Amino acid sequence: MQIKFLDLKTTHNGILEEIQGAIFSTLNSGVYIGGDSVDEFEASYASYLNCKYCVGVGNGLDAIKLSLMALDIKEGDEVIVPSHTFIATWLAVSSLGAVPVAVEPDIDSYSIDVSKIERVISEKTKAIIPVHLYGQPADMDKIIKIAKNHDLYIVEDAAQAHGATYKDKKIGSHGDLVAWSFYPGKNLGAIGDAGAITTNNKDLAEKVRILGNYGSRKKYINEEKGINSRLDSIQASVLNVKLKYLDLWNQQRRSIACAYLEEIHNDQLYLPSKICLADSAWHIFPVRSESRDKIKKKLGNKGIETLIHYPIPPHKQKIYRNDYLNNNLEITEKLSNELFSLPMGPHLTEQDLDYLISKINSTYI
Ligand SMILES: Cc1ncc(COP(=O)(O)O)c(C=O)c1O
Numbered sequence: 001m002q003i004k005f006l007d008l009k010t011t012h013n014g015i016l017e018e019i020q021g022a023i024f025s026t027l028n029s030g031v032y033i034g035g036d037s038v039d040e041f042e043a044s045y046a047s048y049l050n051c052k053y054c055v056g057v058g059n060g061l062d063a064i065k066l067s068l069m070a071l072d073i074k075e076g077d078e079v080i081v082p083s084h085t086f087i088a089t090w091l092a093v094s095s096l097g098a099v100p101v102a103v104e105p106d107i108d109s110y111s112i113d114v115s116k117i118e119r120v121i122s123e124k125t126k127a128i129i130p131v132h133l134y135g136q137p138a139d140m141d142k143i144i145k146i147a148k149n150h151d152l153y154i155v156e157d158a159a160q161a162h163g164a165t166y167k168d169k170k171i172g173s174h175g176d177l178v179a180w181s182f183y184p185g186k187n188l189g190a191i192g193d194a195g196a197i198t199t200n201n202k203d204l205a206e207k208v209r210i211l212g213n214y215g216s217r218k219k220y221i222n223e224e225k226g227i228n229s230r231l232d233s234i235q236a237s238v239l240n241v242k243l244k245y246l247d248l249w250n251q252q253r254r255s256i257a258c259a260y261l262e263e264i265h266n267d268q269l270y271l272p273s274k275i276c277l278a279d280s281a282w283h284i285f286p287v288r289s290e291s292r293d294k295i296k297k298k299l300g301n302k303g304i305e306t307l308i309h310y311p312i313p314p315h316k317q318k319i320y321r322n323d324y325l326n327n328n329l330e331i332t333e334k335l336s337n338e339l340f341s342l343p344m345g346p347h348l349t350e351q352d353l354d355y356l357i358s359k360i361n362s363t364y365i
Helices: 008-013 016-029 036-049 060-070 088-094 140-150 202-211 233-243 246-263 292-301 318-324 330-338 350-361
Strands: 053-057 078-082 099-103 125-128 153-157 177-181 195-199 216-218 285-288 339-342
Touching (some): 008 016, 016 036, 016 233, 036 195, 036 233, 053 060, 060 153, 060 177, 060 202, 078 088, 125 140, 140 153, 246 285, 246 350, 292 339
Parallel strands (some): 078 099, 078 125
Antiparallel strands (some): 053 195, 177 195, 285 339
């Protein structure tokens, strides 16, 4: 038996005609930048998240970058980021000449360790970027309190958290701006690059829209040093179809996570914390093992594809290594050596899940 980590083709099979119809309709409209499909998606996604504004952009990295630009983050400013995250969180900060200041994760939740944020705040600190990593919301109440006390902005990196809730409120408007990626493999994914920013702040929504459109509100009148990063009309038409299925797919992910949590019994594997079950969008189901590489290989030999999120942390990458030599980021390094991710997504059948669990339970080093 072969079980893929993620299988988008299978997931799309059931809605192929709807997707084709939506693409065809955009093609027929003759409007390929903006237009009805983008307007519809922005309105539907804002309504789904229960927030006021959604602005489509080109991808998730641009969504973070444009959010920081709208808050006037610039060269020399410091922005607090989790050390355990996908590199895009850091790159968005660096792309503006600002400095990513790393904070270690909590060893159980893998989210930014909120108790360590205040000690890195300096006069240069302008913002915090909590990342809802693996679909699990960071502890927003505490982060909001710290941000208020120190007059800092919050830009949430919600690239992995479509449909996740924090204390019964959907992720999408806790911080000043919330950055989304619709990279194909996300819980809500396009068929190419796509992203969005959500917020309840009208001025910020307007600012990110202008910044992503060459700094222009009116054609050929340029008010800001902007970039070109707009949600593609074809991608928006696909997202309009897929948004209708997001809750169903997230429910399937939750059931898979429940089965993993209840039925995996292997004392060489640490499972993610159960407290988070109600809130996570379960983009990723991370497990941790001191024998990670060997277990991963054995599972691979049994036809089970697993991935590592992420094998090299940002501060160990060539582009950042020299600047972070004095940072003691032990937990991040431990996680990059021990974590791996089990297959997760609506493509998994009950039969797949039974096979997965029985093989995981019988794989020891
Ligand atoms: C946590 C996180 N932040 C940012 C991004 C960047 O998104 P994109 O690939 O759409 O640029 C991703 C996904 O790729 C991500 O997982």
